[in-house]
Amino acid sequence: MAYFTGIAPFLLEGAKMTLFLWALTLVLSLPLGFLVSLLVRSRFRPLVWLTEIYIYIMRGTPLMLQLMFVYYGLPFIPVVGVWLRFNRLTAAVFAFALNYAAYFAEIFRGGFLAVPKGQYEACQVLGLSRMQTLTKVVVPQMIRVALPGITNETITLVKDTSLAYVIALAELMHAAKATVSRDSNPAAYVLAGLIYLVIVFAVTLVFKKLETRYRLMEK
């Protein structure tokens, strides 16, 4: 027990970084994913192809590889490489945000598909503009359908932040590994696991609340 309290402050420092990376990724990837889901629906075909290629790459390659590429690989690109030398946190946020935006875009796209054609027609005959139709009628319905998928990804992201370990970002996993190596005692892994569980529990609670609120709105 005394050992646990001894290593706790160091691990909690790491947990702070984990939470920071998680929050920053969400704040960036949710709006970006929404934007991408709109681009996929655009009538300008080349734009649709470009976004589909982007989504394919993000979903088709390991997140760990993307992380390493952003941190170690980008600086080697001729000419522009010098401008792409990021610190660890920036590189991690950059890679995570781009990757998660692709997943969120797909979830939003599914939500858009769930809005019946009749909703668009009702808006048209009432004289609503395309923008008004989107913001007042389509998006609120789309979000309700997308929310469970968003919750799922958000929880996955808590655990995925541990991948930033490969670029030596000082997050929770990194702290746990360092402690285990230093003390030759695996207890730090247990404590790290508990901290992840607590974070996931809190996140689940918040999204459950959101989901019930959206459901209440329509029932």
Added chain:
Amino acid sequence: MAVIEVKHLRKAYGDQEVLKDISFQVAEGEVIAVIGPSGSGKSTLLRCLIDLEKVDGGSITASGGVLVEEGRYRGKKEAGQATEKMGMVFQQFNLFPNLNVRDNLKLAPRLVKKEKEDALEKRCARLLDKVGLAHKDTAYPALLSGGEQQRVAIARALMMEPELLLFDEPTSSLDPELTGEVLEVIRQLAAERMTMIVVTHEMGFAREAASRVIFMDQGRVAEEGRPEEVLDRPRQERTRLFLRSTLKQ
């Protein structure tokens, strides 16, 4: 003056012609019942009038302006003006599930006409009262019966103060015991001389409420006239066949 005038309308899906040379006009205060077998083009015709579908030929002139002239559409703005004074009620109601009854009614006039909140509130209360749903003003559509949803949809269309109201089989997705309350509202509008085109399978309603019946068959207007002429003394054989088959059901 005609509220809407349709001349030589043609429409095809691929090489299947669904509307063949349709012409008619509707004067102010008229209630037109459009009847006919399914697949005869009734709904498509209605959807063309309010620009939910594009025609391939012919002209549509509404009191708001020209929508299409000899198969050529004007710009988006002109189309908007031409259909501005029309409202539509759908078979599937199409209420906004994310908004309660009152907000369903107020959304469009608030956004499109930029009306003041107290004016909207007054009209909303009056129209909900008219369709008998004043007590449901804060309910969400999912909690209403089909008949109630359709009455809300009618009130929502009336909020935009249309000069012409289109009904696309307004009772076809309702349980039989709920059709009466919806038809009653439409009857009441007819009594108030609201100009309407109603695509319907309810022959009793067509007989009582319509000032004119249009019978469509295979994309054409096969017969047209006062309800007692078309329904009681049809001149065409196909009208007779259709009426006999609906009576049997």
